[in-house]
Amino acid sequence: MRLDLVPRGRRSALSAALSPALAFLAAVLVGGIAVALMGVSPAAAFTVYFVAPLSDLWSLQEIALKAAPLALIATGLAFCYRANLWNIGAEGQFVVGGLAGGIIAIATHGTEGATFWILPAMLLTGTLAGLAYAMIPALLRVKLGVSEILTSLMLVYVAELLLDYMARGPLRDPAGYNFPQSVTFDDAARLPYLMEGDTLHAGVLVALAAVLLAALVLGRSLFGFEMRLVGASPRAARFAGFGEARLTLMAFAISGGAAGLAGIVEVAGKIGQLQPTISPGYGFTAIIVAFLGRLSPVGILLAALVIAVTTIGGEAAQIDLRLPLDLTRAFQGLLLGLVLAADVFTRFKVRLVPGAAR
């Protein structure tokens, strides 16, 4: 017996839309079984994970705040992944962006007079720093043929340790009782809140705007066409006159810039100071988000929301049901695996072929 994957002639739009939904259902079922085996009622877990977060204003805001950086980073990564470039280092680009932008906030701490330029300068610096940091693996690949997977991943640790050193050392608040953190940013260096007295800040709008812009660029522009073509058929892309080196640099610039922007948005929005760590792994989770969203900006926005819901729900489950955080992580991984598997089933039929076992 062997299994054959037979390509389906046409991929229906319905099955393409349904397959992630079915994958989500299957993941919930498997997750439910796991929860039951841990001695917790699956129904209660479902409520805590998926219903409660969506039925209260505070957690809705938290979901938006979690989803925004994920969507922003994943949208940038979509440019790379569509062109078959594997930037695994968004986490590092996020950290460097937050650090570089944060330095401006710290340097201008207590400035009197015109301060309107500080926030835009921080956002710009964060974006450019993420971009520049992503250029390291991109240039190494273009000039020397070094695998961007390894270099971008290793640079994550460099960035994390750099931030750790800076927050504990040069950037530490001198009046902060030796706590390893910087001064709290001035209001001029903070993203404004959208509603008085709430946690939702303007960074959510930045992410939304970036997703819409990316949808336009990827879907309609010649540059987006280049990205798709390089991923689909590199030789045809050369025939189209699209240079591989330029495209590699552009894709890394976009994804690095998006991650850097997400980093400074997180620092200037939610955190408000520099700390030894500023990311709960957004840069890695965004890889999952990018593929859950099938590398399309709108899909990525939905996927970011789903992942944010499970993360917020997972935190509640830790408290209310004493379920470990690892369960949430396992669930997110399971979801990605099932979505990718469902993708295979929409493109291929599985056939059992008797005999001819080898």
Place this chain on the structure above:
Amino acid sequence: MASEAGPLFGAYGIVKRFGAFTANDHIDLEIRAGEIHALLGENGAGKSTLMKILYGLLEPTEGVVTHRGETVRLGSPEAARRLGIGMVFQHFSLCENLTVAENIALVMERGLSRADLARRIAALGDTYGLHLEPDRPVWSLSAGERQRIEIVRCLLQDPKLVILDEPTSVLTPGEAEVLFTVLERLRDEGRALLYISHRLDEVRRLCARATILRAGKVVGACDPRAESAASLAAMMVGEEVREVAAAPGAAAGPERLRLDRLSLPAPRLHATALRDITLAIRGGEILGIAGIAGNGQAELFAALSGETTVPAEAVRIDGEPAGHLGINARRRLGAAFVPEERNGHAAAPGLSLSDNIVLSRHATAPLTRFGLVRRAAARALAASVSTAFDVRKAGPDPAAGTLSGGNLQKFVVGREILAEPGLLVVDQPTWGVDAAAAARIRQALIDLAARGSAVLVISQDLDELFEIAGRIAVLHGGSLSPPVARAETSREAVGLLMGGAGTSSETAHAA
């Protein structure tokens, strides 16, 4: 051969479906010992599917295969080989870095000593005139020698039925003659041969029986020796194939392309270096470059298209130095290009036809505005290419990969011709394309030249070149022979050059 009551192998009622598509529709085929049986049909007629079923690579949806009247199951190529079925593939499955003997040892039973293997290879070589040097690495061999390895590999299994898929497509006329002698000898030994080809002259020469497929069905059986090439083609296509109108003679237009001592080191291991290629083409003429695959065609095409850049003066388009320019800059100078490989080079199979229009026309046609693709304009252009070249497709703007080979090739050629290029470079314009589509493409090339463009056709198909080209040059080992007017040369003379005979004195009288 005597005493053959029934067929050696039979296939009855063979149906093979891929989803909704029926590739083989109730096909009956009988192959007798001691005959060379031709399997004829256009691309997409179902020849390859049937062949793969007989070699155990595919299992039929319905129908049975028999061996000496008994039903057999061919679950795998091993099972087919055990029954004595061997196959010589069109695309060689050889490891370039291994020697001849090592490549052969790969398919033999384990535990065979090198000396034994060498002895058996030598014995076969003596019997059939298939001489091989066991210790030569494969990369150093010509296509004809590589095919010899495939044939020897097959014969070492002592097969009763040998399936040959387009065996002469990579051979020079001289090499083909050697192959025919071997095949006739195998037939006389009482083996059965299933010969798949679209070269009708060969089929008429070699085969006593032919089965003709069209759209997955058997549409006829005949004795090809009693038919003409035209009547065979008509049976395959189901309509009379249009004759191509006469090719233009000498050109009097301005010089459109000049290559001046174009040299290029081999881009990779096992690739061919180009040596001092000098050539000029005027508007209104079609120049053909003949040659066996792997003699620098791909490298020459890349240097012409700008996918590989060369010194500026080495390539001039309409007098402008262009060697240093990329492909889009050369397109802006009025050049257009059709590479050999449709899928993945000329077109991206997963993208729609309108996207594939953007692929090669974005620099020269008004397809973008403010960096955004004008999708309506791209769709309109795709539609006019489809109409002008009779591209048959499912739906208004399907993925390029869903088109049959002939239709996609018409689309790719039409896409460039509708740009009215001053210079068109085409690599293998009708490779693997059915007769009707091939005739249409050749006619379009002739018409383009008649409108004043220069057309450079790189082709392995001598019949094609003698049909459309005004002058013919031969590419061998990365060197180009001086072009000769079609009227002043012959297939035999060009065939000799393709085999490498023309490096010195032979060309003197022709030039």
